[in-house]
Amino acid sequence: MRPAQIKAKIISNKRFKDSYWHLEFESRLIAESALPGQFVNIKVADGVEPLLRRPLSIHGTAGSRVRLFYEVVGAGTRLLSNRRVGEFLDVIGPLGNSFSLPGKLQGVKFQPPILVAGGMGAAPLVFLAKKIRSSRPLVLIGARTKSKLLCSREFKALGCQVKIATDDGSGGFKGRVTELLIQLLRQEISSVRGSAIYACGPRPMLKAVTKIACENNIDSQLSLEEHMACGIGACLGCVVATKSGYKRVCKDGPVFSGKELTW
Amino acid sequence: MVKQVKPDLDVRIGKLDLKNPVMVASGTFGYGEEFVDFIDLKKLGAIVTKTITVSPRLGNLPPRTCETPAGMLNSIGLENPGIDKFIAEKLPSLKKLDIPVIVSIASIEDPDEFTVLARQLDKIKEVSALELNISCPNLHKDKLISQDAKDTFELVSLVRKVTGKCLITKLSPNVISISEIALAAEAAGSDAVALINTLGGMSIDVDKRQPKIASWSGGLSGPAIRPVAVKMVWEAHNKIKIPIIGMGGIMDTQSALEFFIAGASAISVGTANFINPRASIEIISGLKAYMADNNMRNLSVLIGSLKACKD
Numbered sequence A: 001m002r003p004a005q006i007k008a009k010i011i012s013n014k015r016f017k018d019s020y021w022h023l024e025f026e027s028r029l030i031a032e033s034a035l036p037g038q039f040v041n042i043k044v045a046d047g048v049e050p051l052l053r054r055p056l057s058i059h060g061t062a063g064s065r066v067r068l069f070y071e072v073v074g075a076g077t078r079l080l081s082n083r084r085v086g087e088f089l090d091v092i093g094p095l096g097n098s099f100s101l102p103g104k105l106q107g108v109k110f111q112p113p114i115l116v117a118g119g120m121g122a123a124p125l126v127f128l129a130k131k132i133r134s135s136r137p138l139v140l141i142g143a144r145t146k147s148k149l150l151c152s153r154e155f156k157a158l159g160c161q162v163k164i165a166t167d168d169g170s171g172g173f174k175g176r177v178t179e180l181l182i183q184l185l186r187q188e189i190s191s192v193r194g195s196a197i198y199a200c201g202p203r204p205m206l207k208a209v210t211k212i213a214c215e216n217n218i219d220s221q222l223s224l225e226e227h228m229a230c231g232i233g234a235c236l237g238c239v240v241a242t243k244s245g246y247k248r249v250c251k252d253g254p255v256f257s258g259k260e261l262t263w
Numbered sequence B: 001m002v003k004q005v006k007p008d009l010d011v012r013i014g015k016l017d018l019k020n021p022v023m024v025a026s027g028t029f030g031y032g033e034e035f036v037d038f039i040d041l042k043k044l045g046a047i048v049t050k051t052i053t054v055s056p057r058l059g060n061l062p063p064r065t066c067e068t069p070a071g072m073l074n075s076i077g078l079e080n081p082g083i084d085k086f087i088a089e090k091l092p093s094l095k096k097l098d099i100p101v102i103v104s105i106a107s108i109e110d111p112d113e114f115t116v117l118a119r120q121l122d123k124i125k126e127v128s129a130l131e132l133n134i135s136c137p138n139l140h141k142d143k144l145i146s147q148d149a150k151d152t153f154e155l156v157s158l159v160r161k162v163t164g165k166c167l168i169t170k171l172s173p174n175v176i177s178i179s180e181i182a183l184a185a186e187a188a189g190s191d192a193v194a195l196i197n198t199l200g201g202m203s204i205d206v207d208k209r210q211p212k213i214a215s216w217s218g219g220l221s222g223p224a225i226r227p228v229a230v231k232m233v234w235e236a237h238n239k240i241k242i243p244i245i246g247m248g249g250i251m252d253t254q255s256a257l258e259f260f261i262a263g264a265s266a267i268s269v270g271t272a273n274f275i276n277p278r279a280s281i282e283i284i285s286g287l288k289a290y291m292a293d294n295n296m297r298n299l300s301v302l303i304g305s306l307k308a309c310k311d
């Protein structure tokens, strides 16, 4: 689906907890064509400050509505959180490629896909989980501490099996989500081989996931973040190193196969 | 009822006739492909390609961009597929647009690369003009060609010898006297000058105590540099006779008008394409409306129409 620049009416914009917000806007075009992994690029305020758009993943769609899940981390996201219901947002989307959905492996015992979410990385993975819920994904969510764990209720509501990891042990497995992943793959090697691993989160986590997937001979798909000026593939600003040279995170990504990346 | 004039937006840049004076700046529009979803490219006055070099270039290490107050820094490092692949893969779709295509070219080491590129492009009918990028701040050079009047004169003369095509020389704002450099380009046979390329800039992450972009420093663009650009256009306009293509922080019709009034015959929209992909098209209609409102039949009335302050 080709992206478009639209003025989209804000249907809701609510604090969920702490600095985390949910925003819903009206756009039939984006809602009906968006694929998991894609994002929108938003001009959070009129004028030149801040100058650039802010990229946010599509968290979900319902009818003609698009749902975003964001954390207020700086001036741009703060301005977004001040935008009111009924106002119009300048949105470009849907942008980027998308996760390739798990294929049916012939002659292999059914394996659930594994989703690994670190921090805000849960945002696009909820949309993915919804699209592939029939394959009963196993979701691993990681955070520093229990209060920072995101979206476990949403994943559960979609029928996913959810396991959590916190660095300080305040919830679930004590340690990194990637350590939990290793443990699971080791323990339950026969039952949880995983048809594919989908991950989104901080870069060190994604690198670790890529390595683990590779060692276990499982396909991995990572959703990357990079600073973006245009978000549509024109400026060559958001590149990541791959086996076939630099690729644009905004256009050739944000989803890349672990095998492809050479970061 | 007052009869409104129908303004004419056509303008001549050296050997090049444009149906309107709004183009898109090199490096901010790729090769056009990314913008077809948002605008009708055929409406543009001209398209300037990302700078092309003889050999393919990977470009600089990421991160390559960061936001700054009312602007941004970039250090792309002229990532491009090289001239052969450009001609084979990018030019065909540009040709089909039926609007003037201006190919931006640069050398990395040897100035002779400019002549290699110019010779090759000279043979292609659909290439309407060449823009000499002698002002890219992201190649880790101590000195740019366009930071020296003599170097500028020599380089433009060199290219002038090998092509009859319209030559536009793109200059850096990081100089003591822009008119001195513009005069050198004019004397060497450049048909026009493009003002300005990005200004050298730097931004630091104080928590990490690291530069925000991997190449330490980069080129500043966007509204933050507009006053610098407008002044340079005005200064050059007072000294040279060849047309000026003005750019630097043009976001909308108002900011585009500043450049025309200061003396630009055409303008380029750069960073604004990233924020509003429709900016260039909106400026074309905004210009028309402004001229009609002010009873201007053609652009020549507007260009360089700056007056002294009076109360």
Ligand SMILES: Cc1cc2nc3c(=O)[nH]c(=O)nc-3n(C[C@H](O)[C@H](O)[C@H](O)COP(=O)(O)OP(=O)(O)OC[C@H]3O[C@@H](n4cnc5c(N)ncnc54)[C@H](O)[C@@H]3O)c2cc1C
Residues within 6 Å of the ligand: A039, A050, A052, A053, A054, A055, A056, A057, A058, A069, A070, A071, A072, A073, A074, A075, A076, A077, A078, A120, A123, A124, A224, A225, A226, A227, A228, A254, B066, B067
């Ligand atoms: C494809 C993609 C999808 C994203 N999805 C989400 C999401 O669903 N929810 C969410 O909360 N965040 C998401 N992010 C991160 C989000 O874009 C940044 O948090 C946001 O741009 C910060 O803006 P700011 O002005 O509040 O912060 P500042 O730090 O003040 O921003 C300064 C500049 O840095 C850029 N920037 C800062 N952090 C990031 C980052 N992590 N990635 C890219 N650019 C950054 C900003 O866009 C801006 O240009 C996503 C990023 C990308 C690239």
Ligand SMILES: Cc1cc2nc3c(=O)[nH]c(=O)nc-3n(C[C@H](O)[C@H](O)[C@H](O)COP(=O)(O)O)c2cc1C
Residues within 6 Å of the ligand: A229, A235, A237, B025, B026, B027, B028, B050, B051, B074, B076, B078, B104, B133, B136, B170, B196, B197, B198, B220, B221, B222, B223, B225, B247, B248, B249, B250, B268, B269, B270, B271, B272
């Ligand atoms: C991301 C980016 C890439 C650029 N690449 C080039 C380039 O390849 N060649 C060139 O001559 N100018 C390049 N420029 C400079 C622009 O063409 C323009 O001169 C400058 O950005 C000022 O205009 P603006 O403020 O409207 O962007 C680039 C600018 C940006 C922001």
Ligand code: FES
Residues within 6 Å of the ligand: A227, A228, A229, A230, A231, A232, A233, A234, A235, A236, A237, A238, A239, A248, A249, A250, A251
């Ligand atoms: S942000 Fe411009 S190419 Fe990706």
